[in-house]
Amino acid sequence: VQLVESGGGLVQPGGSLRLSCAASGFSFSTYAMSWYRQAPGKERELVAHISPAGGITNYVDSVKGRFTISRDNAKNTVYLQMNSLKPEDTAVYYCKATWNWVQYWGQGTQVTVSS
Numbered sequence: 001v002q003l004v005e006s007g008g009g010l011v012q013p014g015g016s017l018r019l020s021c022a023a024s025g026f027s028f029s030t031y032a033m034s035w036y037r038q039a040p041g042k043e044r045e046l047v048a049h050i051s052p053a054g055g056i057t058n059y060v061d062s063v064k065g066r067f068t069i070s071r072d073n074a075k076n077t078v079y080l081q082m083n084s085l086k087p088e089d090t091a092v093y094y095c096k097a098t099w100n101w102v103q104y105w106g107q108g109t110q111v112t113v114s115s
Helices: none
Strands: 002-006 009-011 017-024 032-038 045-050 057-059 067-072 077-082 091-099 102-105 109-113
Touching (some): 017 109, 032 067, 045 077, 057 067
Parallel strands (some): 009 109
Antiparallel strands (some): 017 077, 032 091, 045 057, 091 102, 091 109
């Protein structure tokens, strides 16, 4: 099983990034997918969640209207489009796959929002 995040980097406030999480080794289309983030000295928090078929999405209040989670089950990939980025969005971003009690995590990708 692998979840490999990519797309992180350094961006100025107001900028955009698109994170990707490529999955392999499990039945991706049957798993709900989530993006979490963890800033230095803070607990890991749920940012966005998408149902297995992609019809249901949820977001933490702080990113609503700025971030969009999506998935392509044909490509076994989940995305997080991040617009209007703020310095407080700086964190390591992780993707997670969930099916019942089974959970898989990626290794994370750093997002830094700074001028």
